[in-house]
Amino acid sequence: MSQMPRQAALPTCPSCAEPLDAGDRYCGACGFDLSVVPRRTDDHPTLAMNGMAAPAAPAAPEALAAWATPAAAPHTGAPTPVRAPGVDADTSVPPTAGVRFDRPAEPEEYPLQAPDPRVAAEAGAVKVCVACRAGRVDDDGYCENCGHAQPRERDHMELESGPVAAVSDRGLRHHRNEDSFSLGRATLPDGSPALVAVVCDGVSSATRPDDASMAAARAAGESLLAALPQGAHPQAAMHEAIVAASHAVNALAGExxxxxxxxxxxxxxxxxxxxxxxxxxxxxxxxxxxxxxYWVPADRATPPARLTEDDSWAAQMVAAGLMSEAEAYADERAHAITGWLGADAYELEPHTASFKPDRPGVVVVCTDGLWNYAEAAEEMAEVVPLDAAVRPLHCAQVLVGHALDGGGHDNVTVAVVPFPAPPQGAGNA
Incomplete structure (x- = not known):
């Protein structure tokens, strides 16, 4: 097998300035490929250290397209559209291929809403690592130079569908977003509207949790939107939607x-x-x-309420009278779940419940990435803006921001649905 010619020893790495040993072909500190470093010349470098460009030969074509790393989405304020991949490409001219004078420090976390380098770029643009800005990105979304996983589109998602909205975020500690959601609006046989929101949280201790949550959210949403116009009772339709989601997740076990x-x-x-x-x-x-x-009334004159009961170790301890709720949820075993969707689940037990509120309000549907920071219904109500019913996307952004400000230890996803469902044509479409 042929080998690449050995590069003459350099005193320091041109990428990170780490001292090199004789015969090194790669930098031991940053992994820089020394075989591509051109012979040093006595004239000025391609990019001066003060950032001013000096005359030089044109940069290699593959170095001209770099993925932008936009700032994180604001937690509150007016809705900010998620950037589409490739629209914020870095158009500055980098130094000649193989030489780096401006290599940024390795980030501890990637900025939110960064475009997904795994998505094919428009007009033949090359996918370049957002961390080292030098390596190509392989089909699995990893840099061939430094090995960093690239930001994904799912790191931050926002969607507003008429009067219902949802926001999902990777959080500040996880390397990917394993949550997913689906939203929709159906017309019942009597012509009245029905709003649908489904939120799913992938189980990190299982394989492919991100695929599981996406498959479940999609299957449940499609099932509800198909059954409700046919006259199925909403509670029966919800039960069947959970069963459909379970089948979708089970099918992943064979892939x-x-x-x-x-x-x-x-x-x-x-x-x-x-x-x-x-x-x-x-x-x-x-x-x-x-x-x-959670149920949060609009007038706040009546108390809010949690509408679900966890399938978790903590909930079992409380139900059995062995621990108080505060003690149970303070235990390190609190979030060990006892029910889930997946082929390894002991038995599928869909829970459903129906309510007839006597006043308007909003339903907040969320993963534990949010309620960890607003566990009690009263705490959740304090964070929900008063205009949540008419500005659901803003409300979802505020709630996600609350979780991130609290530490963002987990993926966080929240959907906000107003009650009662407004007539067709109303809302924020």
Whole structure:
């Protein structure tokens, strides 16, 4: 097998300035490929250290397209559209290929809403690592130079569908977003509207949790939107939607994992689910796991309420009278779930409940990435803006921001649904 010619020893790495040993072909500190470093010249470098460009030969074509890393989305304020991949490409001219004088420090976390380098770029643009700005990105979304996983589109998602909205965020500690959601609006046989929101949280200890949550949210949402116009009762439709989501997640167990799935176990894909259907006179919730739904009245004259009961170790301890709620949720075992969707689940037990509120308000459907920072219904109500029913996307942004400000230890996803469902044509479409 042919070998690349050996590069003459350099005193320091041109990328990170780490001292080099004779015969080094790669930098031991940053992994820089020394075989591509051109011979040093006595004239000025391509990019002066003060940032001013000096005359030089044109940069290599593959170095001209770099992915932008926009600032994180604001937690509150007017809705900010998520940037589409490739629209914020870095158009500054980098130094000649192989030489870096401006290599940024390795980030501890990637900025939110960064475009997904795995998505094919428009007009043949090359996918370049957002961390080192030098390496190409392979098909699995990893840099071939420094090995960093690239930001994904799912790191931050926002959607407003008429009067219902949702926001999902990777959080500040996780390397990917394993939550997902689906929203929709249906017309019942009597012509009245029905709003649908489903939120799913992938189980991190299982394989492919991000795929599981997406499959479940999509299947449940499609099932509800198909059944409600046919006259199915919303509570029965919710039960069948959870069953459909379970089948969708179970089907993933027979599919091979990607080459980059390095889980040290073989647990089947799994996730939790919580959903709601809101009509002009009825509020239905359904769930499996520890994702939750809260009721927050608009006038705040009556107390808010949590509409779901967790399938978790903590909930079992409280139900058995062995611990108080405060003691149970302070225990390190609190979030060990006892029910989930997936082929490894002991038995599928969909929970559903229906309510008839006597006043307007909103339903907050969320993963534990939010309710960890607003666990009691009263705490959740304090964070929900007073105009949540008419500005659902703003409300979802505020709630996600609350979780991030609190530490963002987990993925966080929240959907906001007004009650009663407004007539067709109303809302924020």
């Amino acid at each position: 091979p994992a990607t080459a980059r799935e390095h889980a040290p176990h073989q647990n089947s894909p799994a996730c939790t689910l919580v959903g709601t259907v809101v009509t002009p006179g009825l509020l239905v919730v359904g769930w499996v796991g520890d994702s939750r739904a």
